[in-house]
Amino acid sequence: MSQHTRSPAIEHLEWGIIKVHGFGTGRDLKLWPGGGREWDWHETDTRHIPGIQIADLSELIDRGASVLVLSRGMELVLQTAPETLKWPEQNGVQYFILETREAAKLYNSLANEGVAVGGLFHSTC
Numbered sequence: 001m002s003q004h005t006r007s008p009a010i011e012h013l014e015w016g017i018i019k020v021h022g023f024g025t026g027r028d029l030k031l032w033p034g035g036g037r038e039w040d041w042h043e044t045d046t047r048h049i050p051g052i053q054i055a056d057l058s059e060l061i062d063r064g065a066s067v068l069v070l071s072r073g074m075e076l077v078l079q080t081a082p083e084t085l086k087w088p089e090q091n092g093v094q095y096f097i098l099e100t101r102e103a104a105k106l107y108n109s110l111a112n113e114g115v116a117v118g119g120l121f122h123s124t125c
Contacts, residue, residue, distance in 0.1 A: 007110075049079050
C-alpha cells in the first residue's frame, strides 16, 4: 500500500443524495485521496452529452488520485466525451466507467484497499 491520505468512503447513495464520510452530503461529487467537493458541472461545461470533460479528470489526478472511477448516473444518461476517454490512456491512468451504484461500490473497495482512488459521482439520471 502506498503512503497517501485515504480516499473518503461513500456511506450512502440514493437518487439525488450521496453521503461521504467526513464530508457530508451532495448531489454530484468529486472525491480524491483526503477530500472532495461538489461537482459543479458549470465549471467545465459538463453536460449529459457530450459528457465528462478532461478538466473533470485532471483535477482528481492533481489532487493525488492514481486510479479514476467515473459514474454515468443512476440511469446511465451521463456520457463521457470522446477526447476524455483518450486522456487517461495517453497519461497512463487506469479508469473505470460504471453506473453510479456500481461505481460507488468499486470506489469504496479500492479506497478500502488503500488505492489512491478519485471519483466523479452523478446521483441522478
